[in-house]
Amino acid sequence: TGVQQGKLHVSAELLVGVVQGEAGKMSDYALLRLGYAASTQGKNEEAAEHYAELLKQFPNSKHASTAALSLGQCLYRSGQYDQALEKFSQVLPAKDAQAAEAAHWMAITLQRQNKTSEALKIVREALEWGVDSPNVVSLQMDYADALYANPESLDKAREAYEKIVKEHPDDALAPRAAYNAAFAALQGGKLPEARQLAELFLNRYPQDPLRNDVSAIAAEVLLQQGEHATAATAYEKLRRADPNNPAFDRWTLRLGTAHYLAGDYADAVKLLTSEAGRFKSSDQQAEAEFVLGASYLYLEKVAEAIAHLNASHQANTTWSNADEVLLMLAEAHERNKNNDAARKTLESLLQQYPNTLLKPQVEYKLAQLSAAMNQFDEAIRRYEGVVSNPDASSYHNFATYGIVWCLMQKEDYAQALERVQPLLAQGLRDSVGGEARLAEGVCLRKTGQEAQAIVALEEFLTTKPTGTSLANGLYELGLAYTQQGELSKATASFQRIVQEIPDYPAQDKVLYEIAWNQQESGQVVEATETFEQLVDKFPNSEFRAEATYMLAQQQYETQDYSRAAETYTSVLAGTQDPELREKTQYKLGWSLFQQQHYPQAAKEFSEQAKTFATGSLAVDAKFMLAECSF
Numbered sequence: 001t002g003v004q005q006g007k008l009h010v011s012a013e014l015l016v017g018v019v020q021g022e023a024g025k026m027s028d029y030a031l032l033r034l035g036y037a038a039s040t041q042g043k044n045e046e047a048a049e050h051y052a053e054l055l056k057q058f059p060n061s062k063h064a065s066t067a068a069l070s071l072g073q074c075l076y077r078s079g080q081y082d083q084a085l086e087k088f089s090q091v092l093p094a095k096d097a098q099a100a101e102a103a104h105w106m107a108i109t110l111q112r113q114n115k116t117s118e119a120l121k122i123v124r125e126a127l128e129w130g131v132d133s134p135n136v137v138s139l140q141m142d143y144a145d146a147l148y149a150n151p152e153s154l155d156k157a158r159e160a161y162e163k164i165v166k167e168h169p170d171d172a173l174a175p176r177a178a179y180n181a182a183f184a185a186l187q188g189g190k191l192p193e194a195r196q197l198a199e200l201f202l203n204r205y206p207q208d209p210l211r212n213d214v215s216a217i218a219a220e221v222l223l224q225q226g227e228h229a230t231a232a233t234a235y236e237k238l239r240r241a242d243p244n245n246p247a248f249d250r251w252t253l254r255l256g257t258a259h260y261l262a263g264d265y266a267d268a269v270k271l272l273t274s275e276a277g278r279f280k281s282s283d284q285q286a287e288a289e290f291v292l293g294a295s296y297l298y299l300e301k302v303a304e305a306i307a308h309l310n311a312s313h314q315a316n317t318t319w320s321n322a323d324e325v326l327l328m329l330a331e332a333h334e335r336n337k338n339n340d341a342a343r344k345t346l347e348s349l350l351q352q353y354p355n356t357l358l359k360p361q362v363e364y365k366l367a368q369l370s371a372a373m374n375q376f377d378e379a380i381r382r383y384e385g386v387v388s389n390p391d392a393s394s395y396h397n398f399a400t401y402g403i404v405w406c407l408m409q410k411e412d413y414a415q416a417l418e419r420v421q422p423l424l425a426q427g428l429r430d431s432v433g434g435e436a437r438l439a440e441g442v443c444l445r446k447t448g449q450e451a452q453a454i455v456a457l458e459e460f461l462t463t464k465p466t467g468t469s470l471a472n473g474l475y476e477l478g479l480a481y482t483q484q485g486e487l488s489k490a491t492a493s494f495q496r497i498v499q500e501i502p503d504y505p506a507q508d509k510v511l512y513e514i515a516w517n518q519q520e521s522g523q524v525v526e527a528t529e530t531f532e533q534l535v536d537k538f539p540n541s542e543f544r545a546e547a548t549y550m551l552a553q554q555q556y557e558t559q560d561y562s563r564a565a566e567t568y569t570s571v572l573a574g575t576q577d578p579e580l581r582e583k584t585q586y587k588l589g590w591s592l593f594q595q596q597h598y599p600q601a602a603k604e605f606s607e608q609a610k611t612f613a614t615g616s617l618a619v620d621a622k623f624m625l626a627e628c629s630f
Contacts, residue, residue, distance in 0.1 A: 028058040035070055048074035065091050065098050072105060081109050092126075100126055100133035107142035111149060119146040137171045140164050144180065154188040162197070165204075175201065175208040182217045195221045212242040216251060223254060228262035249278050256291045265295040286316035290325050297332050305332045323353040327362065334369070343369045360392030367402055376406040397423060397432045404439050417443035434463050441476050450484040471497045471504040478513060487517045508534055508541035515547065528554045545575035549584055556591060565591035582612040586621060593628065602628035 035050035051071035055064060072087035088109070091102035103126035110119035123143040130136060144160035147153040161181035165174050178201040185194035198218040202211060219234035235255035239248065252275050259268035272288045279285045293308035309329040316322065326349040333342035346362050346369070356362070367382035379402065386392045386399035400423055407416035416439065423436035437460035444453035457477040465473055474493045481490035494514045497504055504510065511534040518527035531547040531554075538544060552567035568588035575581060589604035602625055609621040 028054055028061040028063050031057070032063045032067055032070075035067065039070065039074065044074050044077050048078070065094060069098055069102050069105070072102070076105065076109055076112075081113050084109050095129045097130075097133050097135065100130035100135040100139060103130065104135050104138045104142055107139070107146065111142075111146060114149075116146050116149045137164060137168050137173050140168075141173050141177060144177065148180065148184055154184050155190070158184040158188065158190070158193070158197075165200075169204065175205045175210055178205065179210045179214050179217075182214060186217050186220060191221050191225050195225075212238060212245055213247065215241075216247060219251075220254065223258050223261070228258050229264070232258035232262055232264070232267075249280075249284055252278065253284060253287050253291070256288065260291050260295050263298075265299045268292070268295040269299070282316035283319040286312045286319045286322065286325070288312075289315055290321060290328070293325075293332070294328055297328065297335070302332055302336045306336065317352065323349055323356040323358050326352070327358055327365075330365065334372075339369050339373050343373075360386065360389060360395050363389070363392065364395045364399060364402075367399065371402065371406055371409075374409075376410050380406050397426070397428065401432050401435055401439070404436070408439065408442065411446075413443040413446040417447065429463070431469075434460065434465055434469060437463065438469070438473055438476065441473070441480070445476065445480045445483065450480050453480040454484070467501065468504065471501040471506075471510075475506065475510060475513075478510075482513065482517060487521050491517045491521075508538040508543055511537075512541075512543040512547065515550070519550070524554065524557075545571050545577065545580060548574065549580060552584075552587065552591075556587060559594075561591045561594040565595070578612065578615075582608060582615045582617055585611075586617045586624075589621070589624060593624065598628045 031050050031054035035047045035054070038044075038050060039047035048071055051067040051074065054061065054067040055071065058064065061067070068087045068090045072084045072091075075081075075084035075087060085106055088102040088106045092099050092106075103122055107119045107123050110116070110122065119142065123139055123146060126139050127136070127143065130139060133139070140160065141164065144157050144164065147157035147160055158181050161177040161184065164171070164177035165181065168174055178197065182194050182197035182201060185191075185197055194217060198214050198221065201208075201214045202218070205211065215234065215238055219231050219238060222228075222231035222234055232255055235251050235258055238245075238251050239255065242248070245251070252271070256268045256272045259265070259271060268291055272292050276288065279288050289308045289312035293305045293312060296302075296308060297305035306329065309325055309332060312325045313322070313329070326345055330342040330345040330349070333339070333345060343366060346366050349356065349362055350359065363382060363386050367379050367386060370376075370379035370382055383399040383402040383406070386395050387403075392399070400419065404416045404420045404423075407413075407419060420436050420439050420443065423432065424440060427433070428436065437456060441453045441457035441460060444450075444456055454477065457473055457480060460473050461470075461477070474497050478490045478493035478497075481487070481493060491514055494510050494517070497510045498507070498514070511530055515527045515530035515534065518524075518530060528551060531550045534541065534547040535544055535551065541547075548567060549571045552564050552571060555561075555564035555567055565588055568584050568591060571584045572581060572588070575584075585604055585608040589601045589608065592598075592601035592604060605621045605625040605628065608615075609618055609625065612618055612621075
């Protein structure tokens, strides 16, 4: 026929002749074919008129169901969904193949109207009687799609899609069902299942047009499972394989994110800088700038980080991670030693995003910043707010320790000792638990409870701390033993720091304590060696002048007055401490006096007496000044 041969225009004219001629028994069929011809030519409205005319003139025609189904499809295409549903529903009672197709069209129409529950009801009923219908796979897809539309039934949707692939692996809809199953698993956070389903698709349908989209799911699973470098390789492969894919820009962003999370910050910067012009949407621009800013931050290029993070916030303030941008920007300001800007940024975050899930973290960071700015009362107030917030439970112990730390900085050790008890009672074995035990030891020592401090600090050391934490514990233990008069045990504790943690930032303090304990124990030679070590290794130490003074004292005691005078002179050049300067100048005078350099000695005693007229050695200086005159 003309229709079968594609001669639609000619066939339509012939059919019109049939309809308009004598009313034969073919006229209902002719209207049906006219509708089909018009529909095939894209004349949707004309097709609808022919189908409607058939139903009007021949309501009992054997073609009525076909006409009603076709008319419903025309109405659907023109957006007349309620009218379309009415026509589809007229076909359902037959419960035949056409009824199953009508149920399929009803389902997609109802979903277009966001009437998911009604769509599910129609499809469930149709699957009961249409299980042998040629449209059964379409109905199963409709069922799965309706489940997928509800976030609470993602797992059921995935199972429904999987059922299609299992029962009808060779059906034309099976690849899309497999893709949807993998995507539903990814959206539901079922990463192992998503990975398995993606691999199933790629093995079973390697040439399907959806293969790259499924590969993107597999790459995203790798990224979310923490296999960042492998994910980066997968996204790079995708970009090479399908540069014209509509999701290409998205893949580029995820590749940049994968580089960033893998610690390949330079690669992230190189990629997103070179592709910056691709991103047209403000969401993508904001995300790209965020990854650039974060990458620059970890490359220690703080100025660039701040610039890109600001650019991200300016590009879009409503994208999914907009609040995280400000959190990262605050960290950048903090690293830039601009705590005030960091605090203002965090406060702005809370103002702009009052419902942010980052709120507990932000409140905790604000407390930390106040502490870093030595605003301890403000910090304690903020930490108290975190502790009292039930939504910030993961920060409660950290904030409680923050309160303890601030009280210690205020030298309120008794109150700090009280506030640390709830942490100790929990028997924590994490970093907070260790720091709490250390804080207890410090507070006990500072409140004169040396014996209890030693017990607490020894217990802290049983937790096997390392690095700076170990050194802090050993240092405090050494101080506690020193206060209790057990100098050998104190020295042993200090010497462990020197041997085991040589890069301890307060190593000069450790040597200072060792030297004094040796001095007090009568180990003068050892003390001298330790003071020399302090002076040589730490030329900028606050203890250098006093250590140098002790070296001069040893030289004086061994009657090496010339060297002693030189060493005392270097002490005076390196300190402004009044007490140390007074006794150093006094001993310098004596060193010169012992060498019979009386005029020079007199000069030192005279200057000392004038500069420190009320000092403890002023009278002695005047006496020695008189001695120099004889």
